[in-house]
Amino acid sequence: MSDPAAPDWGKVIEKHAERVFRIAYRILGSVHDAEDVSQEVFVEAMAVYQSGPVRTWTGLMVRLATVRSIDRLRRERGKPVSCQVAEAVSSKRGPDEELIATELANWLRDEIRNLPDQQAAIFSLAYFEQLSRNEIATALDLSPEAVSTTLYKARKKLSSQLAVVLGDKS
Template structure:
């Protein structure tokens, strides 16, 4: 797991519902949508938090995910809400990571955005964990989007190859190939980042 999860999520489903209602022009009964938001908010928030490691980013990703899902649901039918929402949350979180590391690269500032895990480990252990998560997030931000999605769904969300294939509408063998490529890309990126930090 890339980041430790807090006990509660700070995303208020009512906020998402209000934003969804005010941001759409078509007014349709929102009863089903309210149930979908309430049911899947924990899943979406956890997915975003595991990747971003940041409460504010996870909350923003959660709201953006539901707004995007609302647009998709009005344009076309949704067969698998969990799959669609997990995919959208992963994409939003990866976009935030990429944006964050582009900004860091431009300013060459040291980032302190990674959340520290809960518990009572010593300060050295906390610093090492934080640095490792930061390096993994930086490397993941450099991996092509489809590979990063497959990697996150398999290694972070722990989905099976079949579940990933169903969610991304692709062959399970393609999922395996993308996962292999993602791991190779991550290995290269992590090696380069590690060399950079040792200098």
């Protein structure tokens, strides 16, 4: 006999599949990797549900998609980063701008691998998914102030790394 309080997994997947994929794709830059991570997220979400109640499905899915995508980035360290960056390349750009946008997106993905877990997750949600401070706080079960502080630290670290890459000694 099935649990009457159990979620309809088809509806859960249908409601969250696009967002989970979008988060994974924006972090990873690869359709194949984003599809793999999406499958991992839904399997893990089911396991989380089976171990106890889920406060918010959206928060759980956003958190899992972000964390699993960052995990995949870290596992792939040393391998070439995919060049599938559709959002970063506009048809109005010339080849030089496309190359710069692609290289910058690849550099950013590579550097996110080196951020502490919470900084990487918050930065990714803020810039790839464009979530507000309050939305990130809800998804990651943090205070909005903690989100702001962590985002500041992530930006500062990435900015200093970019300055090193660009040869800026200031």
